[in-house]
Amino acid sequence: MKEEKTRLEIQPQDLWRPQRLGQRILERVQKKFQVERAALYLFNPSRGDLEVEAAVGVGRARRARRFPLGEGVVGWVGSRGKAARADLNEFPGGLGEGGSEMAAPLSEGENLLGVLAVGTRKKNYFQPGQEEELADWAREAAGWLGLAWRVAGTREEGARSAALAAVGAAIGAEETASAILSKVARESARLCEASLASLFLSDLKSEELRLEVCVGGSRRYRMQPPLGVTETALGYVVRRRRPFSVHHVSESPQDPHTELLRREGMEAFLAVPLATKNEVLGVLCIGTEKTRRFSDAEIRLVEGLAGLAAAALQRTKLATRLDQTEEELRSRERLSSLGMLAAEVAHEVRNPLAIVRMLWHTAIRGLQPGEDQARDLRLIETKLGQMNHILDRILNLARSADPQMGEVDAREVIEEVILLTRSKCSAAHIRISCKLPPPGAARIRGDRPQLEQAVLNLVLNALEAMREGGELKLGVRVEGDAVRLTVQDTGKGMGKEVAARLFEPFLTRRPGGTGLGMALVRRTVEAHSGSVRVRSKIGQGTRVEILLPVWAGEKTN
Ligand code: ADP
């Protein structure tokens, strides 16, 4: 008798949960064949055996039993791809102890998905030919299961893409590294239905893993001491750069971290490396209360998330490094202006002091001082002499900053300044464009650090003038016996009155400015027997040109 097609009576909502679908199939089959036992085995291709996905009327121990292909009724059916009937007293290894059993393959085309098995305590229960009937049911069941997995797969794929996109967006939005790490931990836990997610960072020096972020762990877990890299499975993940998972924490070899997980009530865990292209920065670990296997897709997903976390971490490392160059820039500017300031002050004070000393001599000439007064006047004279001496020392110091002339490649001067200001430029949306001759083509007679400082001052002013972004043009050109260095910006420019006094010390038009930058540029250029020219238009930009003599070999003077 041929039954109608929808004998499994699958409801659309069953397709949303493959586990429930399995249960539903078993209930129907159980009713149809009037048996106490039924089980749905799935084939695990990586291990080559069959394991229970859903079962009714089957004891715990038997559920946990796996059948390699060829072993027991189930394994036999799996390897032959044909339905079969058996008496368990003659052919042990089934759903129960003794009785009758039948099994049929669940396949999709050539692929074995699993085995559907039914059984009973009763002997010789199944009639010849009934296994073919079960095979019919198994075919229909396989169709439904395949469909349900595809539905689930699509949904998971969607959730995974969404999670990756969310973390990617967080990174794009420049959230802090710790915010990104927490997001990665939370998303991994959510997608794998894990109740615990922890993220460890490795400390290369001490060879330890420190817990950085924890979602869902108890206080004890969160307060755990650093783990030695060689002591735990997590260390293995870091050293081998490979994911590692455990299905039965209670059965797996003990290590300090696995022991902690067991105390948290975790039964399975997955750990993946936080790896960038060049290094492993830590481990992401997720734990579930139920024993479970992590699918390849899940492992890949968690690895992907961990990779994003690693990228975020590397970016902050990079950011700290950039902050350092920024700091270096500032201190260079401060130091050079400080020297300039001291020399300037000394110079300005020396002239009035010379006048005071002169007047002192004239003033006491006609005087007949008493003893006390004479002592005071001598004291004033020594103090004036001391002051003069201090000023001389400062001026000598400033003079010792006279350039140490040597052969300098102008191209390298520009390149060094670009290196120092590159990150600042990109942060300020300033494009740098260069017109440079080939290395060694534009050689100047000069003091490299001083020239770099002068060009740096010009570039810093240019950046200051391009608060809204713009273009910084740097150029070097050999013109006869001179080399021309150009720093040009598309910034706010300056008016005639500022331009006219630009090189005067202390002229500044910006809060926090010293007004010494351009004065220092002029001093350096003059010490190099060069010249400097400025052209500027309000609202359009500024162009500064420095002309310096070319290197003409070592001079004797
Ligand atoms: P500071 O930068 O400390 O103000 P500087 O001597 O470097 O001192 O510059 C003096 C002033 O000249 C600046 O405050 C600014 O008003 C003006 N200036 C210098 N370079 C530029 C430029 N490229 N564009 C517009 N204004 C500039």
Ligand code: MG
């Ligand atoms: Mg300046």
